[in-house]
Amino acid sequence: MSGNQAVAARVQAVLTPNYRQQPVALVRGEGVRVWDADGREYLDFLGGVAVNLLGHCHPSLVKALEQQARTVWHVSNHYFIPGQAALAEALLAETPWARRAFFCNSGCEANEAMLKLARKFHSDQGHPERHEIVSCTDSFHGRTLFTVTVGGQEKYQHGFEPLVPGVRHIPFGDVKALEAAITDRTAAFVVEPIMGESGVVVPPPGYLQAARELTRRRGALLCLDEIQTGVGRTGTFWAHQAEGIEPDVISSAKGLGGGFPIGAILASEAVGQHLSAGSHGTTFGGNPLACAVALAVLAELKGGVLAASRPVAARLRAGLLAAGARVASVRGQGLLLGVVLRGGGAADVMREARDRGLLVNAIGDDVLRLAPPLTLTPAEADLAVARLSAALAAAPAKA
Ligand SMILES: Cc1ncc(COP(=O)(O)O)c(C=O)c1O
Numbered sequence: 001m002s003g004n005q006a007v008a009a010r011v012q013a014v015l016t017p018n019y020r021q022q023p024v025a026l027v028r029g030e031g032v033r034v035w036d037a038d039g040r041e042y043l044d045f046l047g048g049v050a051v052n053l054l055g056h057c058h059p060s061l062v063k064a065l066e067q068q069a070r071t072v073w074h075v076s077n078h079y080f081i082p083g084q085a086a087l088a089e090a091l092l093a094e095t096p097w098a099r100r101a102f103f104c105n106s107g108c109e110a111n112e113a114m115l116k117l118a119r120k121f122h123s124d125q126g127h128p129e130r131h132e133i134v135s136c137t138d139s140f141h142g143r144t145l146f147t148v149t150v151g152g153q154e155k156y157q158h159g160f161e162p163l164v165p166g167v168r169h170i171p172f173g174d175v176k177a178l179e180a181a182i183t184d185r186t187a188a189f190v191v192e193p194i195m196g197e198s199g200v201v202v203p204p205p206g207y208l209q210a211a212r213e214l215t216r217r218r219g220a221l222l223c224l225d226e227i228q229t230g231v232g233r234t235g236t237f238w239a240h241q242a243e244g245i246e247p248d249v250i251s252s253a254k255g256l257g258g259g260f261p262i263g264a265i266l267a268s269e270a271v272g273q274h275l276s277a278g279s280h281g282t283t284f285g286g287n288p289l290a291c292a293v294a295l296a297v298l299a300e301l302k303g304g305v306l307a308a309s310r311p312v313a314a315r316l317r318a319g320l321l322a323a324g325a326r327v328a329s330v331r332g333q334g335l336l337l338g339v340v341l342r343g344g345g346a347a348d349v350m351r352e353a354r355d356r357g358l359l360v361n362a363i364g365d366d367v368l369r370l371a372p373p374l375t376l377t378p379a380e381a382d383l384a385v386a387r388l389s390a391a392l393a394a395a396p397a398k399a
Pocket residue numbers: 049106107108109111140141142143192196197225226227228253254
């Protein structure tokens with residue numbers, strides 16, 4: 001039995017079977033590279049699902065974590081935590097319209113807080129009837145009951161009914177549908193600037209501006225789920241900044257901790273103050289370890305990593321477009337890319353790529369998602385393209 005098989009057997013014997021893991025146990029990482037339990041090396045272009053923003057074991061993050069681990073680990077939100085102030089200051093400095101931050105531990109928790117805040121904002125103003133959440137069909141916002149309801153994907157809801165009431169779904173990118181859906185009962189429109197889990201789907205130009213305009217005019221909040229798109233992933237600090245809009249609340253997680261679990265919401269002053277004393281909370285949220293690592297992530301981004309990632313992202317995109325006749329298009333922004341395949345077979349390409357030392361993620365039958373670290377070098381981008389090109393050649397089109 002190989003090292004990978006031995007780990008798989010142990011995991012499958014004792015864990016709930018809710019994941020469909022690939023037959024690989026990743027045991028070590030450095031930069032964009034990871035190694036499995038049999039010593040095989042891979043370029044990690046899934047990055048813990050768009051999490052490892054600076055690659056694996058980045059020296060600054062390791063240092064921040066070690067230093068904090070020798071200072072204090074956890075105290076709870078019964079006390080003030082200096083790292084929370086520093087992290088909130090750093091995040092708000094990148095987000096001029098926002099004035100308030102709330103920290104938690106994951107993406108779904110951040111969205112849960114954002115959704116609860118949207119309802120509470122209107123309820124506090126004497127409009128509890130204004131509780132409806134409008135969101136997009138096939139979006140992804142997490143797996144708690146509220147966020148899985150808002151995500152609007154039946155396959156993730158099945159068996160967990162009854163779902164949370166008061167949620168309506170409309171097609172992504174459809175301004176007319178949005179116009180029809182937002183009423184005087186709408187608390188918020190919740191949307192991803194680019195739908196990540198659904199295949200890196202980019203909305204038509206002007207969609208987010210129209211959503212901002214409409215929600216403002218009708219008194220509803222615009223809540224952006226920047227969990228996958230934020231913290232430099234798409235080439236700007238937040239994806240919405242490329243659209244020139246100011247939402248009311250955003251959620252963040254994934255890349256924010258560079259691999260250490262942390263989530264956050266950022267809100268305007270008018271909205272953020274409604275997460276009032278006692279109204280919401282978490283034991284671990286904004287834990288000193290998480291804050292220290294996230295602060296180090298932001299320092300690296302500001303120190304030049306974000307700027308340096310842009311030309312590498314452009315090079316990767318161009319390389320992918322030229323990777324073979326199977327590539328129909330490349331969509332996405334920055335280093336959140338979806339390679340759309342002509343002739344489907346994404347799962348086969350993913351397998352062939354893995355066999356050639358490249359980890360990517362198949363979404364549906366015809367999209368491969370790539371989310372490499374922002375520290376990617378041109379040589380690593382070229383190597384990944386070469387491996388993908390070979391994988392495409394080895395996995396012929398289905399149709
Ligand atoms: C856009 C978006 N929102 C929310 C989530 C949920 O985050 P988590 O898995 O950390 O709960 C994800 C995770 O994939 C996501 O991509």
